[in-house]
Amino acid sequence: MNRSFMKQELKLAGEGTGRRAFVGLCFLVGFVILLFRFFDLQVLQAETMMQKARQQHEKTITLDSNRGAIVDRQGKPLALNLDVPSVYATPSSLDNPTRAARQLAQVLGVPREPLEKRLRNKRDFIWIQRKIDDSQVERLNDLALPGVGVMVEARRFYPKGTLLAHVLGFAGIDSQGLEGLENGYDEHLRGQVRRVVLQRDALGRVIIPESQRKSQPLSGHTISLTIDEVIQYIAEQALEETVRNTKARGGAVLVMAPKTGQMLAWALRPTFDPNHIHQASPERWRNRGVTDPYEPGSTLKVVLAAAALELNRMTPDTLLYAGDGEIPISGTVIHDHEKAGWVTFREAVQRSSNVAFVKMSWDLGREQVYQFLRTFGFGEKTGIDLPGESIGILRRPDQWSQRTLPSLAIGQEIAVTPLQLLTAVSAVANEGWLMRPFLVREISDHQGRSVWEHVPHIRRRPISAETAKTVTDLLVNVVDRGTGKRAAIPGYRVAGKTGTAQKVDPATGTYSSTKFVGSFVGFVPAENPQLAILVMIDEPQGPAWGGVVAAPVFRKVAEQALRYLSVAPGEEARMVASRSRPALDGYQPNWE
Amino acid sequence: MKLILWTLLTVSLSGVLLFYVWGKVDVVRLGYELDVLLKKKAAVTQEHDRLQARLSQLTAPDRIASEVGKKLGMRPPRPQQVVLVPSRPESGKPSDGPEPPLRLARQTGN
Numbered sequence: 001m002n003r004s005f006m007k008q009e010l011k012l013a014g015e016g017t018g019r020r021a022f023v024g025l026c027f028l029v030g031f032v033i034l035l036f037r038f039f040d041l042q043v044l045q046a047e048t049m050m051q052k053a054r055q056q057h058e059k060t061i062t063l064d065s066n067r068g069a070i071v072d073r074q075g076k077p078l079a080l081n082l083d084v085p086s087v088y089a090t091p092s093s094l095d096n097p098t099r100a101a102r103q104l105a106q107v108l109g110v111p112r113e114p115l116e117k118r119l120r121n122k123r124d125f126i127w128i129q130r131k132i133d134d135s136q137v138e139r140l141n142d143l144a145l146p147g148v149g150v151m152v153e154a155r156r157f158y159p160k161g162t163l164l165a166h167v168l169g170f171a172g173i174d175s176q177g178l179e180g181l182e183n184g185y186d187e188h189l190r191g192q193v194r195r196v197v198l199q200r201d202a203l204g205r206v207i208i209p210e211s212q213r214k215s216q217p218l219s220g221h222t223i224s225l226t227i228d229e230v231i232q233y234i235a236e237q238a239l240e241e242t243v244r245n246t247k248a249r250g251g252a253v254l255v256m257a258p259k260t261g262q263m264l265a266w267a268l269r270p271t272f273d274p275n276h277i278h279q280a281s282p283e284r285w286r287n288r289g290v291t292d293p294y295e296p297g298s299t300l301k302v303v304l305a306a307a308a309l310e311l312n313r314m315t316p317d318t319l320l321y322a323g324d325g326e327i328p329i330s331g332t333v334i335h336d337h338e339k340a341g342w343v344t345f346r347e348a349v350q351r352s353s354n355v356a357f358v359k360m361s362w363d364l365g366r367e368q369v370y371q372f373l374r375t376f377g378f379g380e381k382t383g384i385d386l387p388g389e390s391i392g393i394l395r396r397p398d399q400w401s402q403r404t405l406p407s408l409a410i411g412q413e414i415a416v417t418p419l420q421l422l423t424a425v426s427a428v429a430n431e432g433w434l435m436r437p438f439l440v441r442e443i444s445d446h447q448g449r450s451v452w453e454h455v456p457h458i459r460r461r462p463i464s465a466e467t468a469k470t471v472t473d474l475l476v477n478v479v480d481r482g483t484g485k486r487a488a489i490p491g492y493r494v495a496g497k498t499g500t501a502q503k504v505d506p507a508t509g510t511y512s513s514t515k516f517v518g519s520f521v522g523f524v525p526a527e528n529p530q531l532a533i534l535v536m537i538d539e540p541q542g543p544a545w546g547g548v549v550a551a552p553v554f555r556k557v558a559e560q561a562l563r564y565l566s567v568a569p570g571e572e573a574r575m576v577a578s579r580s581r582p583a584l585d586g587y588q589p590n591w592e
Numbered sequence: 593m594k595l596i597l598w599t600l601l602t603v604s605l606s607g608v609l610l611f612y613v614w615g616k617v618d619v620v621r622l623g624y625e626l627d628v629l630l631k632k633k634a635a636v637t638q639e640h641d642r643l644q645a646r647l648s649q650l651t652a653p654d655r656i657a658s659e660v661g662k663k664l665g666m667r668p669p670r671p672q673q674v675v676l677v678p679s680r681p682e683s684g685k686p687s688d689g690p691e692p693p694l695r696l697a698r699q700t701g702n
Contacts, residue, residue: 159649159652160648490671
């Protein structure tokens with residue numbers, strides 16, 4: 001009985017152990033499979049899986065940088081960024097491209113057929129129109145077209161319109177600088193384009209913006225100019241009025257602080273609105289203040305007079321014989337405006353006697369004339385911080401003809417940019433120191449911290465302080481008694497020189513008898529020059545004399561600018577203490 | 593005794609895990625709030641830029657010159673309307689120090 005019971009017990013126990021072993025084995029196999037799968041996913045397919053996970057919970061976006069602003073010397077914005085909407089489409093999501101094209105064409109005012117053709121391209125993304133206005137956005141929202149959306153982009157905006165357009169230049173639709181300072185300082189202005197990774201949840205919401213954890217400066221730098229918005233406006237108004245009244249082809253007014261080389265105003269006509277660049281031809285974009293050399297005519301006599309005085313070939317009282325007011329030169333005749341006979345050098349400058357200056361240039365000789373022209377900066381770039389500057393035209397003496405030296409004496413056979421001439425005359429105003437002109441005084445980062453400051457640079461000293469003072473006296477005499485009377489400002493001593501240059505007729509290759517450039521260049525107050533101003537009027541109709549068309553513009557600009565800068569009139573020019581502006585503050589200049 | 597130790601260990605471990613999860617959840621919640629605030633900041637910055645552009649347009653010299661001329665009848669003073677008066681030094685006797693600076697004064701009447 002007991003034996004059979006025990007046998008039965010052993011049999012049952014053996015069956016239970018086998019079942020448990022089987023179950024254990026199944027679990028073991030299952031775990032091995034899971035382990036293998038785990039190894040496969042975590043090790044063998046690790047890269048692929050990580051990539052898939054990233055796609056699900058991470059979102060990479062490109063952050064366009066905010067282009068830096070351009071401000072004048074008082075911090076007033078001249079160029080800044082505005083967020084504006086742009087419309088795009090995902091053609092693969094469009095239900096009915098024909099209907100969408102028709103509706104979009106109506107709202108945006110674009111041709112329907114080319115738009116429909118673009119919408120039929122099965123591309124993932126296309127821009128339909130960049131930088132649209134708010135009313136168009138509202139109408140697009142009302143349409144609620146599937147596959148069409150609006151995205152906000154930054155657009156360059158010039159709040160002052162045409163003011164300083166040639167200097168500012170403009171930026172393209174993708175915020176890249178194309179002309180002027182926008183182009184020259186693009187590297188500083190454009191900032192950094194950066195990609196950031198955002199963590200997002202299952203609903204697509206951003207959890208932690210990665211950009212906040214790795215904060216980096218994105219915005220471009222702010223550029224502060226030496227230009228003063230008010231003086232710029234004064235210059236533009238005066239130039240505009242004269243160009244309109246004289247029906248001139250164009251003109252220029254450049255204003256410089258002669259002691260530092262800072263440009264205070266830069267007005268050119270014709271002009272353009274950088275907010276609407278396509279409405280003006282590229283010809284109008286040219287910054288003729290630095291790109292287009294012209295024959296300066298008698299304004300060049302300032303430099304030649306300085307050379308003669310510096311070399312002690314002349315004193316203000318040296319007598320010169322101007323004869324009957326004409327002198328034959330290699331088959332042609334150079335004329336004076338009137339017969340002069342014997343004149344002192346002072347009177348020769350006062351009357352702008354061509355004959356006297358031709359004789360003086362012969363006395364100086366080729367090499368000396370050439371050397372002085374070079375020393376005053378002609379035939380080389382001024383070094384201003386603008387792209388596209390021309391060096392002008394000044395041939396070497398071994399390339400000169402018999403006529404070149406007397407022609408140079410009256411400002412022909414040489415081409416200078418308006419800026420070169422103004423810089424040279426500013427050297428006379430600055431006790432003989434030739435400065436490098438500049439437009440940008442400071443660059444600061446998006447938090448307002450200064451990252452770079454322009455220190456004025458002395459290029460060289462063409463003449464001594466004594467010579468500069470004598471030339472200044474001669475130029476004051478030109479305004480007081482000579483051809484520049486219309487530049488005189490009551491209460492101030494004005495120094496300047498007029499110029500009337502014939503233009504070369506491209507058809508005949510000879511000097512035109514109907515096309516002239518009237519100009520005036522000078523500085524004020526003569527004792528302590530605060531402003532050096534060049535006025536150039538291109539092809540005025542009617543009287544074209546520099547003293548008639550350009551000198552009054554000088555007076556208008558200088559009179560208002562001096563008042564604005566609170567420069568008191570009088571024998572000893574003083575800044576008015578109560579309202580003195582930091583406009584003409586000096587720096588300790590550096591040598592180049 | 594052993595049971596108490598195990599219980600304490602389990603509770604401590606659970607506490608640490610809960611604290612870790614709470615921290616994670618709070619970070620996510622703050623992330624959402626931060627995102628909302630960043631969007632608000634972007635909107636305010638955009639509005640600031642727009643207003644700055646508008647201000648810049650409204651204070652343009654040509655507009656001011658036009659407005660004051662038309663609405664207020666103002667014009668640049670003629671030379672005879674500008675009067676120069678010596679200003680007093682802020683401290684010390686008038687005879688002290690350098691020559692007193694000049695002030696510009698404008699005659700208001702004709």
